[in-house]
Amino acid sequence: MHRVQRVRRLAALVSAAAVAAIGTVVAAPAVAAAPTELFFSEYIEGSSNNKALEIFNGTGAAVDLAAGGYNVQMFFNGSGSAGLTIDLTGTVASGDVFVLAQSAASAAILAQADQTNGAGWFNGDDAVVLRKGTTVLDVIGQIGFDPGSQWGSDLTSTADNTLQRKSTVCAGDADGTDAFDPSVEWEGFATDTFDGLGAHTADCSGGTAAPVINEFSASTTGTDVEYVEIFGSPSTDYSAYTMLEIEGDTTGAGVVDEVIPLGTTDTNGLYLVNLAANALENGTISLLLVKDFTGALGNDLDTDNDGVFDVVPWAEIVDSIAVDDGGAG
Numbered sequence: 001m002h003r004v005q006r007v008r009r010l011a012a013l014v015s016a017a018a019v020a021a022i023g024t025v026v027a028a029p030a031v032a033a034a035p036t037e038l039f040f041s042e043y044i045e046g047s048s049n050n051k052a053l054e055i056f057n058g059t060g061a062a063v064d065l066a067a068g069g070y071n072v073q074m075f076f077n078g079s080g081s082a083g084l085t086i087d088l089t090g091t092v093a094s095g096d097v098f099v100l101a102q103s104a105a106s107a108a109i110l111a112q113a114d115q116t117n118g119a120g121w122f123n124g125d126d127a128v129v130l131r132k133g134t135t136v137l138d139v140i141g142q143i144g145f146d147p148g149s150q151w152g153s154d155l156t157s158t159a160d161n162t163l164q165r166k167s168t169v170c171a172g173d174a175d176g177t178d179a180f181d182p183s184v185e186w187e188g189f190a191t192d193t194f195d196g197l198g199a200h201t202a203d204c205s206g207g208t209a210a211p212v213i214n215e216f217s218a219s220t221t222g223t224d225v226e227y228v229e230i231f232g233s234p235s236t237d238y239s240a241y242t243m244l245e246i247e248g249d250t251t252g253a254g255v256v257d258e259v260i261p262l263g264t265t266d267t268n269g270l271y272l273v274n275l276a277a278n279a280l281e282n283g284t285i286s287l288l289l290v291k292d293f294t295g296a297l298g299n300d301l302d303t304d305n306d307g308v309f310d311v312v313p314w315a316e317i318v319d320s321i322a323v324d325d326g327g328a329g
Contacts, residue, residue: 034204035059038070039138039172040130041097041200043163046192049104051121052113055130056200057092058170064091065098069133072100074122078146082129086117097200112198124150124159129176138172142180151180156188163188164196170204209233211241211262212319213289214270218280226275228260230289234269238262241318242293243273246301248284248322254302254309256295257281286322290314 035058042054053072057063063070065088073082092098092114101113102121110116122128125148127141141151141158150159163186173185182188189196211232218226228243245258258279265271295301295313303310 035170035202037132037137037172038063038092038098038130039165039169040128040140041165041202042197043128043140043158043186044109044194044197045122045124045158045161046106046194047160049102049121050106050109050192050194052099052101052105052109052197053128053130054197054200055088055092055098055100056165056202057094057096057098058202058204060094062091062093065089071131073129073131075127075129075141075143076122077125078144080144084119084121086115086119088115090114097198099198106192106194108194109197112194124157127176127180130172136174136176138174139176140180140182142178143176152182152186152188154188155190156183156186158182160191161188162190162193162196165200165202167201167203170202209269210318211238211265211271211289213243213287213321216280216287216321218282218285218323224277226277226280227272228275228280228287229270229272230262230265231269232265232271234265234267236269237264238271239264241289241291242314244288244290244293245280246286246288247281248286248324252300253305254300256297256299256301257285259293259295259297284322284324286320288317289319291316291318 037059038055038057040053041056044050044052070088072086072088074084076083086100088100090098098114099112101109101116103116103118125146127139127143129136129143130138150157152158155161156163163182166185166187169185209232211230213228214231215229216227230238232238239262241262243260243262244256247253247255247257260273262271292315293313299311299313301309301311
């Protein structure tokens with residue numbers, strides 16, 4: 001008697017499943033998410049009053065700074081309380097930046113400034129915070145800690161340098177109490193480097209997602225309807241990936257019983273392969289979604305049946321799922 005073996009996954013870009021017959025757990029990689037809030041994209045601590053902060057908007061919509069209650073705070077000499085709070089005004093378009101500058105800065109900085117302030121500003125040992133209302137969005141430095149003269153070293157430090165956020169950073173550091181190492185998320189430039197001020201590029205589109213197994217049906221009761229479906233980026237060629245059915249029962253465990261090539265997803269990111277009746281066997285099986293498969297139907301991947309792959313004819317496993325029939329065979 002055929003049993004229903006059907007699994008439905010939500011259309012998510014991250015998944016993991018145990019491979020019962022092989023004993024492997026695999027997680028599909030995630031992709032970078034677009035920014036949901038503003039964050040600092042440039043920091044200038046130059047000579048004299050050459051000080052500026054650039055704030056990037058990658059949210060996909062214009063942001064009214066005053067309406068949102070955005071403000072910048074500066075914490076001097078290791079203090080846990082803000083010594084200066086500057087309420088921001090104006091609107092920053094999506095993909096654009098907002099430059100806050102010390103009002104006595106050089107003409108090159110002021111030419112890019114959207115707002116200025118004439119109070120005493122930060123030095124290299126002072127923490128700087130971007131907030132929305134009272135919610136911290138991003139921190140340069142560490143609140144309540146005095147590093148001596150600066151965080152970091154050489155050009156990538158907070159004293160007498162310009163720091164520009166790396167393009168791979170897509171969100172601010174909202175934890176003002178953790179240790180701060182500017183080299184992790186920032187590129188450093190010499191004193192009074194201003195030529196990058198006024199623009200920022202962030203690579204936060206997400207790119208192409210690795211596919212995941214979204215749904216499959218095997219050995220259904222009555223009319224046998226069998227298929228496998230993957231989910232990935234819309235209208236994307238996934239022909240470099242292959243779905244494998246791996247035997248899981250004691251006799252023949254680890255053998256490749258089915259090789260299913262993949263193609264291009266539809267506009268919803270789905271790719272469906274309809275299979276012939278009994279293509280996926282009625283028993284314990286594992287489905288592996290692999291990249292750059294070089295093996296063949298009938299390959300025995302676990303020659304000694306110890307639950308560990310002896311042969312791996314692929315570049316990587318990107319997702320997997322299994323059905324265990326409880327030893328029924």
